[in-house]
Amino acid sequence: MARSRTPKAYAAAGVDIDLGNKVKSGIPKLIASTHRPEVLSKIGAFGGLFRAKFPRMKDPVLVSSVDGVGTKLKVATAMKRHDTIGADLVNHCIDDIAVLGAEPLFFLDYIGTGRLDPAVFKQILTGLASACKASNCALIGGETAQMPGVYHGEDYDLVGTIVGVVDRPKMIDGSSIRPGDVVIGLASSGLHTNGYTLARSVLFDKMRLTLDSTVPGSRLSLGELLLAPHINYQPLLKKLGQIVKIKGLAHITGGGFVDNIPRILPKGTGVSIQAGTWDVPAIFQLLASGDFVATDELYQVFNMGIGMVIIVASKDAPKTLALTGGTIIGQVTKGTQTVKIHF
Numbered sequence: 001m002a003r004s005r006t007p008k009a010y011a012a013a014g015v016d017i018d019l020g021n022k023v024k025s026g027i028p029k030l031i032a033s034t035h036r037p038e039v040l041s042k043i044g045a046f047g048g049l050f051r052a053k054f055p056r057m058k059d060p061v062l063v064s065s066v067d068g069v070g071t072k073l074k075v076a077t078a079m080k081r082h083d084t085i086g087a088d089l090v091n092h093c094i095d096d097i098a099v100l101g102a103e104p105l106f107f108l109d110y111i112g113t114g115r116l117d118p119a120v121f122k123q124i125l126t127g128l129a130s131a132c133k134a135s136n137c138a139l140i141g142g143e144t145a146q147m148p149g150v151y152h153g154e155d156y157d158l159v160g161t162i163v164g165v166v167d168r169p170k171m172i173d174g175s176s177i178r179p180g181d182v183v184i185g186l187a188s189s190g191l192h193t194n195g196y197t198l199a200r201s202v203l204f205d206k207m208r209l210t211l212d213s214t215v216p217g218s219r220l221s222l223g224e225l226l227l228a229p230h231i232n233y234q235p236l237l238k239k240l241g242q243i244v245k246i247k248g249l250a251h252i253t254g255g256g257f258v259d260n261i262p263r264i265l266p267k268g269t270g271v272s273i274q275a276g277t278w279d280v281p282a283i284f285q286l287l288a289s290g291d292f293v294a295t296d297e298l299y300q301v302f303n304m305g306i307g308m309v310i311i312v313a314s315k316d317a318p319k320t321l322a323l324t325g326g327t328i329i330g331q332v333t334k335g336t337q338t339v340k341i342h343f
Contacts, residue, residue: 008338016116022258025220026241027122027125030129031139034133034137035138035139036105038051038052038053038252041140047141049143050140050163054165056167058167058168058169060166061165062165063100064097064166065093066160066161066162067148068157068160068193069088069193070194070254071200072193072196072226073158075223075227076227077155077156081123082124083126084227085229086124086127086129086158087127087130087131088130088134089128089159089193090107090137091231091232092160092192093162094162094232095231095253096164098233098234098238098247099172099249099250099251100171100172101166101171101172101241101246101283103133103166104137105165105236106137107162107163108141108160110142110157110161111124111142111144111145111157111200112150112156112157113146113147114147114148114153115146115148115154116154117154120154120156128165131252134232135234142304162325165209170241172241172247172249172331173264176248177248177265177332177334178269179333180332182311182312182313182316182320182328182332183309183329183331184312184320184326184328185327185328186306186309186325187278187305187306187308187325188231188252188306188307189229189231191303192228192253192307194253198301199226202287202292206290206292218282222286225281226283232309237249237321240310240320240323240324244320246311247312248264248265249308249311250309255300256298256299256300257273258299258341259300261309266337270334270339270340271333271340272330272332272333272337272339272340273275273330273339273342275299275342277327277329277330284302286301303327
């Protein structure tokens, strides 16, 4: 007499290894499509292998960064759309190392969840792979952790680590920035991946809006605006660096203008930003309309429509504007490595 099969104890406890293996079995081709010739390891190995050989560089320096997408994940879950969140993560990490002049080499991801949903997992991985492939950045590994005691319901976390390389003589470190240099801003697509905890509090809790709410000045719903993908500026910055000397770059992420620009300023300098010199996207106008957040805090939490700041000599401003389509938003002054915003 055959015994009835009982559920595996680990699966009964909330971690289904068999489901995890089944879900992952469909991704090798997707991930392999991102691989560069330098990738030596196969999918599923204990470690990702990348041959570090840079014959065109005099003094190659590896640049690394790690980040997440914050509570933008809550919006993705509420919208039941996870195909852009992976691209958000990759592009954010690429921009973080691009400010040093680095090009991306390879990327690793971490997905933590309480319950593994195959459809959600596939959407996330598709977004990660598509963004990596578009940037010639190899997705060489990752970790998917089922932890029902830590994550609850549909919640999950998404984190990525990137490694890139820059030739040390061409590294952008801000050391040549001087008073009189021009500050140019490149437009963002929206919140990118920062400030969502405050944005959700203002928009949903205080203003009582919904994901389907219309937003003045936009044809998109509030949910669609909040999910707008993070822009990858690295290809454009690479082209710019071939025609002008980029003195400094600042990725405007958490901390806005106030906390990010000072990270590249040498002693004796400051930056003066003139608000109103660029078009502020509808989503930020909406956040400011309810008077729930002070104006100066808006510029410390959000990017307010500027995702990347470029600092160049005044003589190089015309070429920079022509190539990037950016806007002059301020200038470098004498100061104490701080940013002053004039409203």
